[in-house]
Amino acid sequence: MTVTALPPGVRWRPALVARRRNGRVFVWLCYGATAFGIVALLVLLTDVLVKGVPYLSWEFLTSFPSRLADRSGVLAALVGTFYVGIIVVVVAFPIGIATAIWLEEYAPQGPLKRILETNIGNLAGVPSIIYGMLGLAVFVRALSLQRSLIAGGLTIAVLVLPIVIINAQEALRAVPSGIRHASYALGATRWETVRYHVLPAATPGILTGTILALSRAVGEAAPIILISSIAFIAFLPDGPLDSFTILPIQIFIWVSKPQEQFHLIAASAIIVLLVLLLTMNALAIVLRDRARRGTRW
Amino acid sequence: MTLAAPSVDRGGARRPGIRRPARSLFRRKATDRVVTALLLAGVGVSVLTTFGIVAVLIFETFEFFREVPVPDFLFGTEWTPLFDPKRFGVLPLVSGTLLVAGIAVALATPLGIVVAIYLAEYAPDRVRSVVKPFLEVLAGIPTVVFGYFALTFVTPNILRPLIPGTDVFNAGSAGIVVGLMVLPLVATISEDAMGAVPRSLREAAHALGATDLEVALRVVVPAALSGIAAGFILAVSRAIGETMAVAIAAGSTPVLTLDPTRSVQTMTGYIAQVSLGDTPQQSIEFRTIFAVGMTLFVMTLVLNVASQMVVRRFRNVYQ
Numbered sequence: 248m249t250v251t252a253l254p255p256g257v258r259w260r261p262a263l264v265a266r267r268r269n270g271r272v273f274v275w276l277c278y279g280a281t282a283f284g285i286v287a288l289l290v291l292l293t294d295v296l297v298k299g300v301p302y303l304s305w306e307f308l309t310s311f312p313s314r315l316a317d318r319s320g321v322l323a324a325l326v327g328t329f330y331v332g333i334i335v336v337v338v339a340f341p342i343g344i345a346t347a348i349w350l351e352e353y354a355p356q357g358p359l360k361r362i363l364e365t366n367i368g369n370l371a372g373v374p375s376i377i378y379g380m381l382g383l384a385v386f387v388r389a390l391s392l393q394r395s396l397i398a399g400g401l402t403i404a405v406l407v408l409p410i411v412i413i414n415a416q417e418a419l420r421a422v423p424s425g426i427r428h429a430s431y432a433l434g435a436t437r438w439e440t441v442r443y444h445v446l447p448a449a450t451p452g453i454l455t456g457t458i459l460a461l462s463r464a465v466g467e468a469a470p471i472i473l474i475s476s477i478a479f480i481a482f483l484p485d486g487p488l489d490s491f492t493i494l495p496i497q498i499f500i501w502v503s504k505p506q507e508q509f510h511l512i513a514a515s516a517i518i519v520l521l522v523l524l525l526t527m528n529a530l531a532i533v534l535r536d537r538a539r540r541g542t543r544w
Numbered sequence: 545m546t547l548a549a550p551s552v553d554r555g556g557a558r559r560p561g562i563r564r565p566a567r568s569l570f571r572r573k574a575t576d577r578v579v580t581a582l583l584l585a586g587v588g589v590s591v592l593t594t595f596g597i598v599a600v601l602i603f604e605t606f607e608f609f610r611e612v613p614v615p616d617f618l619f620g621t622e623w624t625p626l627f628d629p630k631r632f633g634v635l636p637l638v639s640g641t642l643l644v645a646g647i648a649v650a651l652a653t654p655l656g657i658v659v660a661i662y663l664a665e666y667a668p669d670r671v672r673s674v675v676k677p678f679l680e681v682l683a684g685i686p687t688v689v690f691g692y693f694a695l696t697f698v699t700p701n702i703l704r705p706l707i708p709g710t711d712v713f714n715a716g717s718a719g720i721v722v723g724l725m726v727l728p729l730v731a732t733i734s735e736d737a738m739g740a741v742p743r744s745l746r747e748a749a750h751a752l753g754a755t756d757l758e759v760a761l762r763v764v765v766p767a768a769l770s771g772i773a774a775g776f777i778l779a780v781s782r783a784i785g786e787t788m789a790v791a792i793a794a795g796s797t798p799v800l801t802l803d804p805t806r807s808v809q810t811m812t813g814y815i816a817q818v819s820l821g822d823t824p825q826q827s828i829e830f831r832t833i834f835a836v837g838m839t840l841f842v843m844t845l846v847l848n849v850a851s852q853m854v855v856r857r858f859r860n861v862y863q
Contacts, residue, residue, distance in 0.1 A: 254776065266757070269757055270757035273670040274666060277666055280655045281658075284679065287724050291690075291697070293726075294696075295692075295693075300695075305657070319813065341586070342586045343586075343605065345582065345585075345587070346586045349580075349584060349586065349587050363587065366591065368595060369594075369845065370594060372778070373785075373787025373844065373845075374782060374786075375785070375787065376816070376837070377837055379819070380815075381593070381602060386605070395860055404591055408590060408593065409590065436576040437575060438575060439576075447741070462684060464685030468688050469685070472820060498688050498689070498748070499792065502692045502695060515687050520689070524685075528681075
């Protein structure tokens, strides 16, 4: 706050009326800005619902994409998304949680920990499409997994790894150190302390964080553009080396078509995707609340 | 969850190290060491990822620059790698990216900061508990959905009635939806920064006769400025790296323009376009995406590091 001395002889006038009026104007500005965000979100959701609901049907969920919009469905994309989610859970979660445990419970305070954490923070800021390039060069080409489900899943797993780590670290940090000290005082080793006291206490928090990371993984499409053979996928992947598609990619393909009809079924596919994400987020919130209620320290 | 939970008693008898001293200390310590090694291996993955990204980008970019001189790439104003005559000037892509990001940030920053001031200084708890979930949902919507919204709603229903002659694909609609996308980021980071400003500063200002608005704008915002600036920089970085919304709505015509009603192409949009096409992977055309990716990576990295430095260097620490 800058303080300016008044020139001598000039009387200070509080000008309270004008200042209070400015205050009231600003409050309305606040309402406006907040309403803008909320209204934009509501308009987006309404638009998607109005256009997408008429095409939603059991057939839409159980059909393959077709050249005709009204015969198209999201089955291949839904199953592909499900498999990619499983790969992320199996690969990114253990590695991410292990990294978080090491950083929070094992790493000595010092430059090494700081460098690793800065590195993870920066990885979280790398644009997702760059991860697609990494996946293309490493998984698709170097490990010759081709444009397969496993290559796509691993790419997304690597993409969400920093988010899993950061969220899990936060959950571990929330466990009071008294629990660790008590465990050590009774003669437990470091791993016993982590395994039997810290991890159980942090589990709900870790679950919440990892589910949020998974919902990020499910909505992510950019890296898969480089990995998936975008062609017409009208079959379910037989194994991890099969080609695949995922919901956001299917939406992207339909939106990119010039025909209006495909835009409408894109809206239907968006509803499917949003319902999936909302379910996952609701689960995360329930777990978070349960964790808060169960906390007794 | 807690030491007092009954489950501890039930399982207690089987817990090594607590009720079974018979298990040798040697074995327990061995387990400890094995686990430590496993955890370290996990840490290695994130380090490997970093090296992987940098190595891939450097290697492919190097191959690209063996055929295209660096100045041609950095300062060229024509980008036509997919047809003859091939030109590899990245500036049109950079200008497209900055145009979209500029619109996004011009929308998200003032709105986000005002929302943050409202949430931190004015809003009663009941309003906060409604607005914050909205922001979380907005932040959680997949970017491809924003692309759909830009192309099928913002352009035909808002931009074209306002500015007739707007292209179907245009930088404006992409910028607006990317702005919506980064709005929660700006608002959340700014609100956190304002929440960290101690109450005593506000009370002191009120005691000196400042109105609510003066407290917010002249005391709280300046005190939280480092956090707000960091949020702003992160928003720019996110907007630059955003792919799906931009690939759908901004178009695929790399032209050097600052006109938001025109179709442009961003760096991410170009990478997506080439990846979707049938360009042979070993060709110079395909290598361009790594050179563009490298440019994108360097830009976002510089911004991310800058935001960390702003926080570290300019943070006011209050007791």
